Amino acid sequence: MHIGANVTQPIIEPFPIVMSTYLEPGWIERFAELWEKLGPETKTAIIDLLGEDWSFDDKRALDFGCGAGRTLKHFRREAERAELWGVDIDAMSIDLLQQTVCPPFHVIRADYMPPLELDADSFDLIWSISVFTHLTDSSIPWLLELHRLLKPGAILIATFMGRWTSELLAGEPWDEDRVGMNVLRHNHPASDGAPLVLISDWWLREHWGRAFDVIHIEPNIHNQSWAVLAKRADDVSIEDIERPGPDPREYLALRHNLRQVQRELEAAQQAGREEVHAERRRGEETLAAAIEAERRVYEQSLSWRLTQPLRAAAKAARDYRERRRPR
Numbered sequence: 022m023h024i025g026a027n028v029t030q031p032i033i034e035p036f037p038i039v040m041s042t043y044l045e046p047g048w049i050e051r052f053a054e055l056w057e058k059l060g061p062e063t064k065t066a067i068i069d070l071l072g073e074d075w076s077f078d079d080k081r082a083l084d085f086g087c088g089a090g091r092t093l094k095h096f097r098r099e100a101e102r103a104e105l106w107g108v109d110i111d112a113m114s115i116d117l118l119q120q121t122v123c124p125p126f127h128v129i130r131a132d133y134m135p136p137l138e139l140d141a142d143s144f145d146l147i148w149s150i151s152v153f154t155h156l157t158d159s160s161i162p163w164l165l166e167l168h169r170l171l172k173p174g175a176i177l178i179a180t181f182m183g184r185w186t187s188e189l190l191a192g193e194p195w196d197e198d199r200v201g202m203n204v205l206r207h208n209h210p211a212s213d214g215a216p217l218v219l220i221s222d223w224w225l226r227e228h229w230g231r232a233f234d235v236i237h238i239e240p241n242i243h244n245q246s247w248a249v250l251a252k253r254a255d256d257v258s259i260e261d262i263e264r265p266g267p268d269p270r271e272y273l274a275l276r277h278n279l280r281q282v283q284r285e286l287e288a289a290q291q292a293g294r295e296e297v298h299a300e301r302r303r304g305e306e307t308l309a310a311a312i313e314a315e316r317r318v319y320e321q322s323l324s325w326r327l328t329q330p331l332r333a334a335a336k337a338a339r340d341y342r343e344r345r346r347p348r
């Protein structure tokens with residue numbers, strides 16, 4: 022197999038939208054529209070990475086974190102000669118796929134944590150596009166679940182991010198030495214892009230490499246890195262994968278992730294303070310507008326207008342007394 026020898030280049034031009042606007046309001050809609058269009062290219066990338074010798078004939082393959090089928094649905098032709106599965110945690114996506122593309126595809130819903138009700142050692146291929154880019158505490162458990170599902174020697178293609186999007190996502194230039202598996206925006210919901218997980222090549226090789234042979238890392242397809250891995254038959258636990266290696270970058274990366282989280286906390290606190298001030302200002306403005314409106318109604322009332330000459334006379338008398346007062 023000539024993994025990675027023949028990846029169609031360039032897959033796409035760099036994202037056409039100015040990247041720095043990506044995480045501003047409305048970014049997720051803009052991104053989703055562009056992302057959907059890249060489905061066919063994503064399929065091409067998977068096939069290219071599998072190499073010329075790969076065939077789908079009589080194979081069993083799984084798209085882990087398939088979403089609404091952005092990539093999976095383009096494998097309809099292959100689904101006639103292979104058994105193709107999609108798995109996602111999102112019930113709406115799974116329902117939609119069930120109604121629209123099953124058969125020939127098979128889909129099931131996942132929980133937050135493994136396992137899946139699928140047999141061990143039963144898949145020839147699993148791909149997982151832009152999923153480990155968002156998994157935090159469940160990342161290694163899922164990696165090992167995919168390991169369980171694959172036949173010995175079978176292939177996992179999983180994308181990860183950081184190198185190409187550090188400035189955008191972490192607000193800092195990429196520095197391989199201070200990134201292991203660094204988690205940003207830990208508590209963001211899926212509707213706001215989910216947590217963001219930055220992974221470096223050395224960390225992936227060190228940790229994922231304890232369960233898989235790292236055959237190839239394709240550096241940049243759609244601003245993510247693509248790891249092509251082959252399952253090693255070893256029995257590996259979550260602790261085995263997570264344990265820090267001897268590389269001093271392990272500590273630097275943890276230390277740096279702590280700083281990143283501190284920055285996020287401070288930014289969230291500042292945003293909270295600004296929101297309280299803005300809320301108070303809005304309250305004061307609303308109250309002032311209500312008083313002003315009431316005053317206008319009162320001034321336009323009939324009794325106010327009828328008594329206007331009396332108030333004018335009283336004012337004239339006050340002014341007169343004021344002028345005559347000895348100084």
Ligand SMILES: C[S@@+](CC[C@H](N)C(=O)[O-])C[C@H]1O[C@@H](n2cnc3c(N)ncnc32)[C@H](O)[C@@H]1O
Pocket residue numbers: 085086087088089091092108109110111114131132133134149150151152155159
């Ligand atoms: C950025 S989307 C990518 C979707 C799809 N792979 C694609 O390339 O368009 C991440 C996907 O991972 C799914 N996901 C998150 N946690 C999951 C879990 N525990 N099990 C299965 N899917 C999960 C999300 O629901 C979402 O569809």
